[in-house]
Every structure is written in structure tokens, then in C-alpha cells.
Amino acid sequence: GNRSWKADVLMEDGIIYKVGENLQQEEAKVYDVTGKLLFPGFIDGHTHLDLEVSNTVTADDFETGTKAAVVGGTTLVIDFATQNKGETLKEALQNWHKKADGKCSCDYAFHMAISDWNDYVRGEIQDMIREGITSFKLYMTYPAMILNDGELYEVIKELNKYDCFAGVHCENADLIDALIREARKAGKLGPDTHPKVRPPQLEAEAVHRLMTIAAQAEAPVMVVHLTCEEAYEELIAARAKGQTVYAETCPQYLLLDDSVYGKDGFEAAKYVCSPPIRKKKDQEVLWKAIREGQIQTVATDQCSFTMKQKEMGREDFTKIPNGMPGVETRGPLMFTYGVREGRISQEQMCKVLSENPAKLYGVYPRKGVIQSGSDADIVIIDPEKEGVISAATQMYNMDYSPFEGFSLRGCIEKVFLRGRLVVDGGRLVEEKTGTYIAREKRQL
Numbered sequence: 001g002n003r004s005w006k007a008d009v010l011m012e013d014g015i016i017y018k019v020g021e022n023l024q025q026e027e028a029k030v031y032d033v034t035g036k037l038l039f040p041g042f043i044d045g046h047t048h049l050d051l052e053v054s055n056t057v058t059a060d061d062f063e064t065g066t067k068a069a070v071v072g073g074t075t076l077v078i079d080f081a082t083q084n085k086g087e088t089l090k091e092a093l094q095n096w097h098k099k100a101d102g103k104c105s106c107d108y109a110f111h112m113a114i115s116d117w118n119d120y121v122r123g124e125i126q127d128m129i130r131e132g133i134t135s136f137k138l139y140m141t142y143p144a145m146i147l148n149d150g151e152l153y154e155v156i157k158e159l160n161k162y163d164c165f166a167g168v169h170c171e172n173a174d175l176i177d178a179l180i181r182e183a184r185k186a187g188k189l190g191p192d193t194h195p196k197v198r199p200p201q202l203e204a205e206a207v208h209r210l211m212t213i214a215a216q217a218e219a220p221v222m223v224v225h226l227t228c229e230e231a232y233e234e235l236i237a238a239r240a241k242g243q244t245v246y247a248e249t250c251p252q253y254l255l256l257d258d259s260v261y262g263k264d265g266f267e268a269a270k271y272v273c274s275p276p277i278r279k280k281k282d283q284e285v286l287w288k289a290i291r292e293g294q295i296q297t298v299a300t301d302q303c304s305f306t307m308k309q310k311e312m313g314r315e316d317f318t319k320i321p322n323g324m325p326g327v328e329t330r331g332p333l334m335f336t337y338g339v340r341e342g343r344i345s346q347e348q349m350c351k352v353l354s355e356n357p358a359k360l361y362g363v364y365p366r367k368g369v370i371q372s373g374s375d376a377d378i379v380i381i382d383p384e385k386e387g388v389i390s391a392a393t394q395m396y397n398m399d400y401s402p403f404e405g406f407s408l409r410g411c412i413e414k415v416f417l418r419g420r421l422v423v424d425g426g427r428l429v430e431e432k433t434g435t436y437i438a439r440e441k442r443q444l
């Protein structure tokens with residue numbers, strides 16, 4: 001992420017053996033990638049594959065989701081294993097291994113989402129660390145997963161004892177409920193009401209509260225899917241006081257704006273995700289934050305539901321399952337609209353998609369860098385190749401794309417996963433060679 005240069009990469013047994021100019025190796029198979037760009041395999045630190053939620057299950061599971069991920073240049077997804085209320089963390093982890101093991105076309109790891117905090121679960125944190133889980137997820141919203149402020153405080157403080165941390169979904173749940181009741185009374189139940197009951201101030205308030213909680217716990221914390229200026233300012237204010245706060249955003253918040261909710265009929269349901277899509281001015285704030293190194297990573301919050309599933313909320317937007325697909329398009333979108341259009345440099349792209357998530361989530365330098373000794377996870381981008389995003393040509397189990405019609409300049413050409421060519425000419429050529437990655441403690 002600090003410099004780009006022209007080099008040969010020699011891989012052996014799944015590992016990068018050497019990086020340098022004019023490397024010679026008699027028996028090596030040679031791929032001529034002159035004029036192409038090599039990135040360390042992208043890491044997506046925020047996916048929900050095979051997640052049961054809103055009386056349904058995400059359209060993409062580990063099989064289709066990781067196929068989509070790897071053709072998009074992602075060689076490691078870190079999915080949110082989720083504890084249901086009443087479950088132990090070990091049960092949740094077992095469930096997630098059952099969902100994922102043997103099905104993945106890129107490498108995979110898990111965070112653990114804690115939904116039920118008690119003394120038993122407190123005792124399981126170290127078990128999770130032994131299983132390779134060094135980051136956790138906490139929700140300040142969603143009835144099935146919400147923790148109250150005291151619980152947030154206790155978990156955040158406990159995790160810090162072991163140099164672990166949590167990513168937190170920040171929105172004020174109680175106020176959202178009140179705004180929903182109000183909308184219901186007014187008969188405003190279309191998908192265009194979704195962003196109105198989840199305004200930016202409610203995200204900002206939750207970020208502020210989280211900062212207070214983390215300060216009290218004297219512990220680091222992460223804000224996941226940061227969307228808007230108001231919330232960003234709260235985060236920056238906490239950093240100014242010396243707090244360690246990490247931040248993540250996603251392409252949908254960088255590239256879409258709230259005009260999507262003005263689309264006809266039920267179209268707007270495609271964009272029902274939480275927090276919702278914000279304003280154009282927020283996009284600018286987020287891009288600038290990436291440039292300035294204030295946002296450490298761009299993940300996807302992949303959580304896909306087909307239009308048929310979204311239909312469950314045709315009469316009542318609160319019944320629309322929240323989320324959208326994203327793993328397949330993150331790399332090409334960040335390259336085209338970030339690097340090509342001059343919003344960020346290619347080195348910054350490398351940082352937010354590869355190096356920083358590797359450091360944050362404890363897989364660096366095994367992943368996140370092209371250097372000798374690292375896993376040979378390499379993405380090759382053809383910077384001139386043009387394309388257009390369309391659900392019709394994607395790998396997802398999906399009937400729409402939130403980025404339908406977005407043109408691309410810069411497409412994924414090849415992907416090596418631990419030295420194996422798994423994507424060639426933009427197509428998946430080898431399936432299900434992904435392995436579980438046990439993670440270490442963070443290095444950022």
C-alpha cells in the first residue's frame with residue numbers, strides 16, 4: 001500500500017517466494033501480465049452469507065457468495081458468525097462452520113456477533129480467540145441482536161483485556177421505533193419511508209454514545225458501515241480526544257445517493273439497507289476521509305435478498321429484509337470510481353481493500369501484501385478493460401444489482417488464491433478451494 005512498482009512475482013506451493021525485477025526460474029509457468037496491475041487479494045471484512053434474518057435467509061450463501069467474491073478479486077471474506085439469543089458462542093461458531101466449510105471459493109474467516117451477553121458468554125471469549133476469532137460485532141439496533149449500553153460497555157471492556165475489539169452497528173433503535181410508529185399512523189409504509197425513519201442524526205447519536213462507552217471502557221472500537229458526515233464528525237471528535245477508533249465504509253455509501261428512494265413503485269426496496277443510502281455531500285466526506293486515512297477499510301456489508309424476498313415488505317417497508325449484494329463489485333467499482341476518477345490513488349485502494357483489513361483483522365503479513373513469505377493471493381486488474389455491471393452476468397444468486405448499468409474501466413482479469421489460478425479472463429475456473437483462516441490479534 002505504500003508504493004507501486006514493476007516486478008515479477010515468483011510463487012511456489014501457494015506462497016510468494018520472491019518479488020523482484022527480471023526473476024528467472026527455469027521450470028516456472030509464466031503468466032505475462034505486462035500492462036496489468038497486481039494487488040494483494042482483496043479482503044472483505046463485512047459479509048453476511050447464509051444469514052437467517054427477517055423470517056428468511058440471505059439469497060447468497062457461502063457457495064454463491066464466495067464465487068461472486070472471488071471473481072470480484074476478493075480472496076478472503078470475513079463473515080459475521082452470529083449468536084442467536086439463547087445460544088452459546090461455540091454453538092454459533094459451529095453453525096457457521098457448517099454453513100461454510102467445504103463450500104467456499106475464496107478463503108474465509110469469521111467475526112463473532114454477540115447478541116446475548118452473560119457470564120457464560122464472557123467466559124467463551126478466549127475460546128473464540130483460540131478458534132481464530134479476534135474481532136466481534138455488536139448491534140445497537142435490530143431487536144434480535146441489540147445490546148443495551150451497559151452490555152456494550154462490558155463487552156468492549158472485556159474484549160480489550162485480550163487485545164480484541166468489536167465493530168459496532170450504530171443507530172438509535174428506540175428513536176427509529178418511534179419514527180416507524182409515527183410513519184405507520186400516517187399510512188406511510190412504502191420503501192421510500194425507510195430512510196426517513198433512519199436519519200443521519202440517529203447514526204451520529206449512536207456513534208457519539210459508542211464513543212462515550214468506549215472511552216469509559218478505555219478500549220478501542222470500530223464503527224462499521226459509516227455512512228454520513230454527522231456520524232463521521234462524532235468519530236473524529238473522539239479521535240481528537242485520543243481514542244482509538246477504526247472506521248469502515250462501503251461502496252453503496254460512496255457511490256449511491258438518496259435519490260434511489262425516489263424510484264418508482266417498489267424499486268426503492270432494492271436499496272433498503274441499514275443505515276440507509278445518504279446524500280451526495282456525504283459521499284464527498286467519505287471519499288475525503290479515505291484519502292486522509294481516516295477510514296481504514298472499505299468492505300461491502302454483503303447481505304443479499306432477491307426482489308421476491310423484498311416483496312415480503314410490499315405493504316409495509318419494515319418487513320423488507322435489509323441489505324444488498326456487494327462482494328462481486330467492490331474491487332472494480334473502487335478502481336473505476338476511486339482510482340480512475342482520481343478520488344483516491346491506487347496505493348490508497350490497496351490499503352483500504354487489502355493491507356488495512358489484513359492488519360485490523362490479524363492476517364497480516366500472511367495476507368494483504370505482495371511480498372516473499374505471504375500467501376500467493378493476487379488479483380490482476382486489466383486497467384483498460386471496459387464493462388458494465390448487470391445482474392444478468394453476475395455470479396450471485398440474485399435478480400438485481402444495486403449498481404445495474406454502472407460502467408467500469410478496469411476489470412478483474414485473473415485471481416490467484418494461494419497460488420492457484422481460480423479466476424481467468426474474469427471467469428471462475430476453479431471452485432471451492434477456499435480454506436478457513438484462523439486469525440491472530442490486530443496490528444493496526
Ligand code: URP
Nearest residue numbers: 169273274301303322323
Ligand atoms: O441492511 C443491512 N446492512 N443489513 C445487514 C446487517 C447489518 O446491519 O450489517
Ligand code: ZN
Nearest residue numbers: 169225274275
Ligand atoms: Zn449493520
Ligand code: ZN
Nearest residue numbers: 046048301303
Ligand atoms: Zn452488516
